[in-house]
Amino acid sequence: MKITYKPTEPIKIALLAVGGDGGGVLTGWITKLAEDNGYWAQYTYIAGVAQRTGATVYYIELFPLKKLQKDGKLTTPILSQMPAPQDVDILMATELMEAGRSIQRGFVSKKTTMIFSTNRNLAIREKENAGDGIADGEKIFEMTDKYAKKSLFGNLKLIATKNGSIISSSLFGALAASNTLPFKKEDYIKVIQSGGKGIKQSVNSFNEAYQYVTDFIAQPKPYNADLQPAQFEKIPYSSESEKLNEIIFDIKKTIPKEVQDIAWYGANHLIDFQSLKYAKDYLEKVKDFIKVDSPEKGYKLSQQVARYLATGMAYDDLIFVADEKTRKSRQKEVYQQVGAKDDEIVNTLDYLHPGFEEVTGFLPVKLGKRLAKSEKWRNRYNKYLDKDRRMHSTRFFNFIMLYTMGGLRGWRLKTLRHHEEMENINSWIERMKQVVTINYNLAVELANSYRLKKGYGDTYERGHSKFAMINKYAIENSNIPNIDENISHIISYALQNHNTAETKKLIEELG
Incomplete structure (x- = not known):
C-alpha cells in the first residue's frame, strides 16, 4: 500500500552516503524519476568528512506539479535545503553506521521509513582499537525499532557487488520495493536505462534488491551482523603444492587436533608474510609449547599461543606496508570501492608517515641500535624528515619504489x-x-x-x-x-x- 502525503507537504527524502557509493547518482535518479512523473524536484547536498572516505548528506524534496497549478499558472514552491529534525519521510543510508548517525542527528521519527544497507566501512577508531573495536550493530537496530516508523534493511552492497554495480542501484531497487513513493517499478527502470554506463549491471542489481525487499516486507528478517568474528578454515587433507603438503602432513602428525586448524591458518599467514621456512619455524615453536600443555585442558593454552604467535611473527614494518600497497588484491579492492571498470585508470593517493623507530627498525641490528639511541640523529630526523607524505602510489616511479621495498623479505630477518x-x-x-x-x-x-x-x-x-x-x-x-x-x-x-x-x-x- 502506497503512503499518502498531505497535499500541502512535499515528500522529504534524506540520503546519507559514504564516498564512492554513488550518492550523487542515486540522487539524480530520484530527481529524474520525480520530474518524469509530474513532480517538482529539488535536491541539495552537504559533503562531510567521516572517518572513512567522507560521508555526504543528500536532501531531496518532491512536490506534485498539479498542486502548483493555479489559474493556469505554475507557482514556484519554496522548499527546504536541509532536512529538519523529526521531519523526514524516507531516510536512506548506504552503510549501517550512517543509519545510526541519521538517528543521532534527529532526522528519524515515527513518520520515517528507513531503508539502509547493513554492510560496514570501518571507522578509524574501530580499526585502531587494539582488540575487536567493531561497533555493536545490534544497538542501531534497537534505535530503528524505537524511533522509525518502519525499517527495511539488508546487505545491499553485497547485492550490488554480485551484479558488478555499486550500491546506488540496489538502494534504488529497495526504494522502489518499499512503496514509499507514488511511482511504478517500470518508472524506476526507465530512469536507469535513460543513460550512463553499466546499465545492464545496474538494472540487474536493482531487480535483485527489489525482490529482496519485497520478500523482506512479506516476511521480515532479523538483523544478522555482516561482520562476524573470523573463523579458521579447517586444515585440508592435501594441497596441489608439494611444499604445502609437507606442512599439512607435519601438522596432522605432530600437533593435536584441537590446535591443527589454528596452526594451519598461522602457517599460511606466515608463508604469505615471509617464507615457507619462516612458517616451519613457527610450527616448531608451537610444537615445543605443546609439550608443556595439558591434554585434560583441551590444549586451550596451545590454541591461544598458536593464534597470537602467528600474529606476533607477522608484525607490521615498512616492508609489510609497501607490500600491501602494491598487491593486486588491494588494486581490486580500490576499483570496487570507486566503482571503476578493469580497463579504467584509477590514481591512488597514499598517506605515508614513517617515524624514527620505523626507519631505524629497517636498518641492520647494530647500526639500528646505535642510531635509535642517538638523540642527535633523532632530532635531525624530526627536524628534516618527520613529515606527512602523500604519494601517488600508482605512478611508475613511486610504484616501483614501493614494489621493490615490499619484496625485501630476505632483508627483513636481518633488521x-x-x-x-x-x-x-x-x-x-x-x-x-x-x-x-x-x-x-x-x-x-x-x-x-x-x-x-x-x-x-x-x-x-x-x-x-x-x-x-x-x-x-x-x-x-x-x-x-x-x-x-x-x-x-x-x-x-x-x-x-x-x-x-x-x-x-x-x-x-x-x-
Missing part, C-alpha cells in the same frame, strides 16, 4: 625490528612456560595479552607498553589468588581504553 620482535616473542613464551605449572589459567591470559600488540608507530608503542606492564604485573604476582582474573580484567580494560596511563593506573589500584 633491528625483526631482532626486537623475536626477543619479545621468546621472552613472552618463557614467561608462559614459567607460570603454566603454577597457574594454567594465568598462562592462558598471558597468551591473550599479545592481542595488545598491533600495527606500528604510535599505535604499536601504546600496545607494546600495555603488554609489557601487564606481563610484568602477572609475573610479579603469579602466586596471589585470582591473579588470572585480574589479568583478564586488565587486558579487557586496556583493549577498550586508548590511554596507556589509564591501564597503568588500574594496575596500581589492583596492587
Whole structure:
C-alpha cells in the first residue's frame, strides 16, 4: 500500500552516503524519476568528512506539479535545503553506521521509513582499537525499532557487488520495493536505462534488491551482523603444492587436533608474510609449547599461543606496508570501492608517515641500535624528515619504489625490528612456560595479552607498553589468588581504553 502525503507537504527524502557509493547518482535518479512523473524536484547536498572516505548528506524534496497549478499558472514552491529534525519521510543510508548517525542527528521519527544497507566501512577508531573495536550493530537496530516508523534493511552492497554495480542501484531497487513513493517499478527502470554506463549491471542489481525487499516486507528478517568474528578454515587433507603438503602432513602428525586448524591458518599467514621456512619455524615453536600443555585442558593454552604467535611473527614494518600497497588484491579492492571498470585508470593517493623507530627498525641490528639511541640523529630526523607524505602510489616511479621495498623479505630477518620482535616473542613464551605449572589459567591470559600488540608507530608503542606492564604485573604476582582474573580484567580494560596511563593506573589500584 502506497503512503499518502498531505497535499500541502512535499515528500522529504534524506540520503546519507559514504564516498564512492554513488550518492550523487542515486540522487539524480530520484530527481529524474520525480520530474518524469509530474513532480517538482529539488535536491541539495552537504559533503562531510567521516572517518572513512567522507560521508555526504543528500536532501531531496518532491512536490506534485498539479498542486502548483493555479489559474493556469505554475507557482514556484519554496522548499527546504536541509532536512529538519523529526521531519523526514524516507531516510536512506548506504552503510549501517550512517543509519545510526541519521538517528543521532534527529532526522528519524515515527513518520520515517528507513531503508539502509547493513554492510560496514570501518571507522578509524574501530580499526585502531587494539582488540575487536567493531561497533555493536545490534544497538542501531534497537534505535530503528524505537524511533522509525518502519525499517527495511539488508546487505545491499553485497547485492550490488554480485551484479558488478555499486550500491546506488540496489538502494534504488529497495526504494522502489518499499512503496514509499507514488511511482511504478517500470518508472524506476526507465530512469536507469535513460543513460550512463553499466546499465545492464545496474538494472540487474536493482531487480535483485527489489525482490529482496519485497520478500523482506512479506516476511521480515532479523538483523544478522555482516561482520562476524573470523573463523579458521579447517586444515585440508592435501594441497596441489608439494611444499604445502609437507606442512599439512607435519601438522596432522605432530600437533593435536584441537590446535591443527589454528596452526594451519598461522602457517599460511606466515608463508604469505615471509617464507615457507619462516612458517616451519613457527610450527616448531608451537610444537615445543605443546609439550608443556595439558591434554585434560583441551590444549586451550596451545590454541591461544598458536593464534597470537602467528600474529606476533607477522608484525607490521615498512616492508609489510609497501607490500600491501602494491598487491593486486588491494588494486581490486580500490576499483570496487570507486566503482571503476578493469580497463579504467584509477590514481591512488597514499598517506605515508614513517617515524624514527620505523626507519631505524629497517636498518641492520647494530647500526639500528646505535642510531635509535642517538638523540642527535633523532632530532635531525624530526627536524628534516618527520613529515606527512602523500604519494601517488600508482605512478611508475613511486610504484616501483614501493614494489621493490615490499619484496625485501630476505632483508627483513636481518633488521633491528625483526631482532626486537623475536626477543619479545621468546621472552613472552618463557614467561608462559614459567607460570603454566603454577597457574594454567594465568598462562592462558598471558597468551591473550599479545592481542595488545598491533600495527606500528604510535599505535604499536601504546600496545607494546600495555603488554609489557601487564606481563610484568602477572609475573610479579603469579602466586596471589585470582591473579588470572585480574589479568583478564586488565587486558579487557586496556583493549577498550586508548590511554596507556589509564591501564597503568588500574594496575596500581589492583596492587
